[in-house]
Amino acid sequence: MTKVLALAGGVGGAKLVWGFSQVLRKDFSVIVNTGDDFVHYGLNISPDLDTVMYTLAGVSNPVTGWGRNNETWNCLDAIKEIDGETWFALGDRDLATHMIRTKLLNKGLTLTEVTEWLSRKLKIHTPILPMTDQLVTTVVNTEEFGEIPFQEYFVKYHFEPRMINCYYKNIEKAKLSVNARQYLEEAEIIIFCPSNPWLSIMPILAVKDVVSLIKKKTCIAVSPIIGHDALKGPAAKIFNEMGIVPSGYEVARLYKNIINGFVLDKRNVDEKEDIEAMGIISLVTDTIMNDGSNKIRLAKDIIDFVTKSNKGK
């Protein structure tokens, strides 16, 4: 069977990753953004890896999409009483993951090995690969606060500051892990999940060798923009701050030198022609994944789309 590999960020990406994992089982793997990783209260936190792990393990918070199910907040309440920093919501059960990760990293394991260990314990059958084992920090340059780390922009300030631009600190030192390289080499189809282009997908693409490896494959991006908005997060807001009207077309344009195909929402059907004019074949479908069956349907739609397109070649 054709091997598929997804590039994913947090909540939106994790939904589609779950869909693919159900449809493809062992022919599917995912490389996850680690540009959001940070150290908080001495603990190594990898928000996107956790979201993907929890989603695939079926233990994610069904309301928020991030964090654990059946969560309690007693530690955070105690931090609040002692007057600590509580802008980053650390649930009691979620904390266990950060503590175990920190312990294993301190022991000398790589982030790839730690993620493999956690995935095994959480009975996840899909290989989850951090984009790199080196620490990369997405820094957002904002009008209000100047340069701030991603988590402050995203969580502390609810992505309200105006983003001028962003960069991935230490990206020049980031290497693909042996495992990530192997899965990338074996994959025939690469899916860019409907994650934020600048804050989730581009950090992965910025890791040395990723673009040159995936350019040999069929690359399909899924639009995170529905109509002129994003379901979650600042993707549409960032387009607006750049003076660009958010659309599927604009997302396709960001990726146009890399992708072969594009999946846009049915509410953006009018943009199909312009996208195809850039030489990118496109699929118009319902990209909203509000339940399990929608996630599976979208994953199947995309596989059918690629299979048919490849046959047509």
Next chain:
Amino acid sequence: MTKVLALAGGVGGAKLVWGFSQVLRKDFSVIVNTGDDFVHYGLNISPDLDTVMYTLAGVSNPVTGWGRNNETWNCLDAIKEIDGETWFALGDRDLATHMIRTKLLNKGLTLTEVTEWLSRKLKIHTPILPMTDQLVTTVVNTEEFGEIPFQEYFVKYHFEPRMINCYYKNIEKAKLSVNARQYLEEAEIIIFCPSNPWLSIMPILAVKDVVSLIKKKTCIAVSPIIGHDALKGPAAKIFNEMGIVPSGYEVARLYKNIINGFVLDKRNVDEKEDIEAMGIISLVTDTIMNDGSNKIRLAKDIIDFVTKSNKGK
């Protein structure tokens, strides 16, 4: 008023410290053992400091004597599910303290400064001073496992291994903090709390300059042995492993070159004569502190004892 300073370990010591803090208010301070400190899951944990802090703040677990009141264990349950190490009981609310301590130490604050910060937030009026800001690790040499860190001996193996001896790793690098030195210099009376001699009091005495400073003062040790047993912990067991029958007298003998006075339990009244034969004046009283009034009574008894003895000089 006469200034009193206590040397204390964990639960037993904290009880008497609480008694003194109620009786003396601002004329009382405490130096706490940090030989039990360790890093667990990436977090800096100071068990004795926490026990003293929680006790003085009135937020300690009334059943165990260590840890927080109204505690929950959801993080530890999640660690257990992911198959982590759960021998050290980390409560959700207790975790907040370790996380804040770790964050502040990582920022460059000393343990003394962190403890001061936490004490202020917990509205504690008694100065709590770590014995040193340097990391000292009590290592227990056991017959079964060879050398193991204190927490493994004490918590993981429930102090069941036979202790051959112990030492305080890095003690040669440990310095008194400026604050601890100042309180030590100002104090007239030093109380050795009824804590384990080898595992709680001697690490403090082993810090450079402590013995020479306290030898200028009136030093009173309170026996942790009642009859031939300890209320809690391995003090009696360690005596037995040395081939010594545990008693108040034997505790006094350990400290005989340093102390002027000794407080022994009424159940050990027969030992009073032998203790005084070593040149140590002694007070026989009820040393069991099972409620607040007992703690206050014992603290008052000791103050009266010292006051009268000093007048008799």
